[in-house]
Amino acid sequence: MAKVxxxxxxxxxxxxxxxxxxxxxxxxxxxxNKCIACQTCTVACKTTWTPGRGQESMFWxxxxxxxxxxxxxxxxxxxxxxxxxxxxxxxxxxGKTLFDAAPDGERILGYLPxxxxxxxxxxxxxxxxxxxxxxxHLTMPHMQWMYYLPRICNHCTYPACVAACSxxxxxxxxxxxxxxxxxxxxxxxxxxxxxxxxKKPFFNSNTRTSEKCVGCYPAIxxxxxxxxxxxxxxxxxxxxxxxxxxxxxxxxxxxxxVHVAKIGRPLYPQFGLEPNTYYIPPTHVPPAxxxxxxxTGVEEAIAGYRKAKDDPKLLGALLLFGxxxxxxxxxxxxxxxxxxxxxxxxxxxxxxxxxxxxxxxxYDEKFQAYRTNIT
Amino acid sequence: xKVKTHIRNxxxxxxxxAVVTPLWAADxxxxxxxxxxxxxxxDPGASYWxxxxxxxxxxxxxxxxxxxxxxxxxxxxxxxxVQNGKFLGLLLEWKDPTVDNLLITDGFGDQVAVEMPVxxxxxxxxxxxxxxxxxxxxxxxxxxxxxxxxxxxxxxTKQLYPNSNYDLYPDQILPAETAKLYxxxxxxxxxxxxxxxxSVMEMVAEGFGTLTHVGDQQQVAGKGVHxxxxxRVAMTYPLDAGNGVQLAAxxxxxxxxxxxxxxxxxxxxxxxxASAWLSLKLSK
Numbered sequence: 001m002a003k004v005x006x007x008x009x010x011x012x013x014x015x016x017x018x019x020x021x022x023x024x025x026x027x028x029x030x031x032x033n034k035c036i037a038c039q040t041c042t043v044a045c046k047t048t049w050t051p052g053r054g055q056e057s058m059f060w061x062x063x064x065x066x067x068x069x070x071x072x073x074x075x076x077x078x079x080x081x082x083x084x085x086x087x088x089x090x091x092x093x094x095g096k097t098l099f100d101a102a103p104d105g106e107r108i109l110g111y112l113p114x115x116x117x118x119x120x121x122x123x124x125x126x127x128x129x130x131x132x133x134x135x136x137h138l139t140m141p142h143m144q145w146m147y148y149l150p151r152i153c154n155h156c157t158y159p160a161c162v163a164a165c166s167x168x169x170x171x172x173x174x175x176x177x178x179x180x181x182x183x184x185x186x187x188x189x190x191x192x193x194x195x196x197x198x199k200k201p202f203f204n205s206n207t208r209t210s211e212k213c214v215g216c217y218p219a220i221x222x223x224x225x226x227x228x229x230x231x232x233x234x235x236x237x238x239x240x241x242x243x244x245x246x247x248x249x250x251x252x253x254x255x256x257x258v259h260v261a262k263i264g265r266p267l268y269p270q271f272g273l274e275p276n277t278y279y280i281p282p283t284h285v286p287p288a289x290x291x292x293x294x295x296t297g298v299e300e301a302i303a304g305y306r307k308a309k310d311d312p313k314l315l316g317a318l319l320l321f322g323x324x325x326x327x328x329x330x331x332x333x334x335x336x337x338x339x340x341x342x343x344x345x346x347x348x349x350x351x352x353x354x355x356x357x358x359x360x361x362x363y364d365e366k367f368q369a370y371r372t373n374i375t
Numbered sequence: 376x377k378v379k380t381h382i383r384n385x386x387x388x389x390x391x392x393a394v395v396t397p398l399w400a401a402d403x404x405x406x407x408x409x410x411x412x413x414x415x416x417x418d419p420g421a422s423y424w425x426x427x428x429x430x431x432x433x434x435x436x437x438x439x440x441x442x443x444x445x446x447x448x449x450x451x452x453x454x455x456x457v458q459n460g461k462f463l464g465l466l467l468e469w470k471d472p473t474v475d476n477l478l479i480t481d482g483f484g485d486q487v488a489v490e491m492p493v494x495x496x497x498x499x500x501x502x503x504x505x506x507x508x509x510x511x512x513x514x515x516x517x518x519x520x521x522x523x524x525x526x527x528x529x530x531x532t533k534q535l536y537p538n539s540n541y542d543l544y545p546d547q548i549l550p551a552e553t554a555k556l557y558x559x560x561x562x563x564x565x566x567x568x569x570x571x572x573x574s575v576m577e578m579v580a581e582g583f584g585t586l587t588h589v590g591d592q593q594q595v596a597g598k599g600v601h602x603x604x605x606x607r608v609a610m611t612y613p614l615d616a617g618n619g620v621q622l623a624a625x626x627x628x629x630x631x632x633x634x635x636x637x638x639x640x641x642x643x644x645x646x647x648x649a650s651a652w653l654s655l656k657l658s659k
Contacts, residue, residue, distance in 0.1 A: 051543075051544065051545055051557060052544065052545055052557035052558055052559065053531075053532055053544055053546075053558070054532065054559075056532060056536075056539060056541050104443075104445075105438055105441055105442060105443030105444075105445055106441060106442050106443070107441050107442060112480070112481060112640070113480060113481070114480070114481050115479045115480040115481045115482065117480075118480065164442070165584075166440070166441070166442060166583070166584060166643045166644050167584050167586065167643065168584040168585075183559050183560040183563050183565060184560070184563050184564075184565055185587075186560060186565070186567075187567050187586075187642075187643065188478065188567055188642075189642045189643040190480070190483075190642070191442060191643065193480065202480075203478075203479070203480040204559060204560070205478060205479050205480075205532065205535055206532065206558075206561065206568070207558065207559045207560035207561045207565065207567075207568045208478050208520070208560070208565075208567045208568050209559065209560040209565060209567065209568065211559055
């Protein structure tokens, strides 16, 4: 075991390999408040990467309703139960990671899902935590709640799949931190399926190997964002590169959202993998649930998100979500517009911070018709 | 970064090995007597095995390397050997009441493997646990799912999941070359994807995590049958082969054994193994 620094935990932790951060780290920020679970991302991913034989029930990207939606069935509650109640502590996590909790003879605490756990990818869709009685009307905060959690591979800084593979078939690319399974070397032992707490490596019953989200690496290499990001009709995602906190650049929109404004939170940071997709937590969900899922700092993240209108840079970064297909390396806000730039400093896109308002006369003289207010 | 970890593992293993296991099995030597003929000796149902005296090897839980398998179901392996001057034949028999040959997320296959130094030097044996750098071992692994592919054809998704339904596969609408892009490991020729060519794989290893298929250089062949609660697997390898394992009539070598019970979720390092080398002598 090597000692590595995990900034999500605020401390060093044990990891089976030496910790080497990649030159750049694939990252994504997802705004759960904007997701409507239309599954356009899921379909875009499915048609791009997993339409083949043996991939029938394989979804590298999925959107599940929380708290009762899971793919595969019970993935998070099962591993949380195995890990047991842990002491979160304050800024420094006091509990055990999945590496700390590895049983004798294992590299990580994990479990292999049953085959049937993949049979209902959209189970629990739209289920809220409880029933609403007849005649009730909505009050704030909501009496019952649910929200949508879109998930891809987190391309973790300390991947469980890399740690678990006994064949060195899983690797993290030094250039962009994307985690891949070498399909020539994989023998289908399913150690990665068992080890990954997010259950994002899957077993393909036709190739007899494990397969996972490839971070759309051919797109990334061409400077473009992933399929799930580009096709999102709600513009809830931004894909780019995330820095470690000591290397954070204020002009990198992902760094600004996560490190400066601190409104993006990792998914289950207590597992110890330093996952690189970040979520803007849902504003209407009880903090107790959110603590468990996104760690401490959730209430601050929600408070910061609510005040985004007062922070032009944050507003600008959020408005650049889904604004262009290329990866935005730098961004700038000039008072009325947010601009995104590529690695060469060329402007990719320019979006207004406030959408212009057009007031039109109620009666259209030309067509001799009354206009309907559609805003 | 992996090299350091690897070395650490090797050192840990070497220390453990020195403490817990003798180098050679205490059992008698396995002798491959010469029989007549020029053909490969890979038929588990053949009568020539009767001329060989079986050596029984104790199989133990693999708990040295992680991930480990603390509870194993196969505790004894019977080994026989014959040769005809052209080929060596090995017959492995072990009790396993169930046939596990379907690979789905929570389904693993029965397997057995024989390991031997690529070049045998009696006083300089490789680490029995997958060899070591500069001292490669050859591993011949028979797999029940591959045997099923060979005997009955590779099961389709519809056979694995009778109630499944799927709209359209890429190979139903795209030209073959384009559709191949959607076949992952199979399209890359990964031997685990398709057992119809051979139920045995020939691989080399120089330490944990290095096991690699030899590809077109494969010379091993074999077959397994399950009868009366026992797997009976034969493997055959040419003598005086130009490359690969150097075996000849009159020579000797050392063999290591491992067995996997798919029903016990054994795979990879989660296996039962013989912790000491078995001496194999080929008569002249």
